[in-house]
Amino acid sequence: MKRGGVGLAALLLALAALALWASSRMTWVRVVSSDGLGEQQTSSLVGGTWAAATTPLAIAAIAAVAALFAIRGRWTVLLAVLVALVGVGAAVPAVQLIVSGVDPERAGALAELPGRAEVLSAEASRAPAALALLGGLLALAAAVVVARTSRSKAGLSARYDSPAVRRERAEQDVRSAAVDADEEPSERAIWDALDSGADPTATDDARGADGRPRGGETR
Known part of the structure; x- marks a missing residue:
C-alpha cells in the first residue's frame, strides 16, 4: 500500500476510534421511572451500555491501524472487509436510535430497574448516537481507502522477494x-x-x- 494510502487510512481509523470511544462514554438514553413508593428516579444509559459493541469496535479500529503497517498482499483485502464490518457495526445501533427512538422496555431492562418499577419515559440523546454514526462512516471510508490501495501494496511486496x-x-x-x-x-x-x-x-x-x-x- 502506498504511504499516502496508509497514512489516510490510519488517520480515518484513528478518528473513528476516537469518535466511538467518546460516544461510548456519553449518555444515549435517560430513563425516568417510578416504583410507586417514592420519588421518580432518573437513570442514564451511556453508549457502552445501550450499544455494548461501541467500545470493542473502538478498540478494533485502533488494532486495525497497527495492522495497516504489518500486513500486505491479500491480507490487506481481508483487513478492508473487517474494517467495513466495524463501520457497519457502529452505524447500525446509532441509526436505529436516531430513526426509531427508544424502546421503553429495553431501556428499563438495561437500567436494571426493580421489578415493581415502571418506566414513565425514555428519552434519547441523539448527539452521542450521531457521533457513533460518524465513527462508523469514518471506518467505512477507511475500508474503501484500504481496498483501493491493496493492489499497490501487493506490488510493494515484490521488494522483499x-x-x-x-x-x-x-x-x-x-x-x-x-x-x-x-x-x-x-x-x-x-x-x-x-x-x-x-x-x-x-x-x-x-x-x-x-x-x-x-x-x-x-x-
Whole structure:
C-alpha cells in the first residue's frame, strides 16, 4: 500500500476510534421511572451500555491501524472487509436510535430497574448516537481507502522477494520483451536484470539451469 494510502487510512481509523470511544462514554438514553413508593428516579444509559459493541469496535479500529503497517498482499483485502464490518457495526445501533427512538422496555431492562418499577419515559440523546454514526462512516471510508490501495501494496511486496525470485522475474521480462525480433528490452528491464545478477545479453543456451552464464563465469 502506498504511504499516502496508509497514512489516510490510519488517520480515518484513528478518528473513528476516537469518535466511538467518546460516544461510548456519553449518555444515549435517560430513563425516568417510578416504583410507586417514592420519588421518580432518573437513570442514564451511556453508549457502552445501550450499544455494548461501541467500545470493542473502538478498540478494533485502533488494532486495525497497527495492522495497516504489518500486513500486505491479500491480507490487506481481508483487513478492508473487517474494517467495513466495524463501520457497519457502529452505524447500525446509532441509526436505529436516531430513526426509531427508544424502546421503553429495553431501556428499563438495561437500567436494571426493580421489578415493581415502571418506566414513565425514555428519552434519547441523539448527539452521542450521531457521533457513533460518524465513527462508523469514518471506518467505512477507511475500508474503501484500504481496498483501493491493496493492489499497490501487493506490488510493494515484490521488494522483499528472494534474490533468486527477483533474478528469474527480471530474466522473464527481458525474454518476453525479446520475443519480437524487432523489439528491444526496455532500459528498466535491463537494469532490473543487472541488479538481480542476471545477464540480459545472454541467450537461453548460454545460461545454466540456475540462470547464470555457462562456462563458470561469475559476477
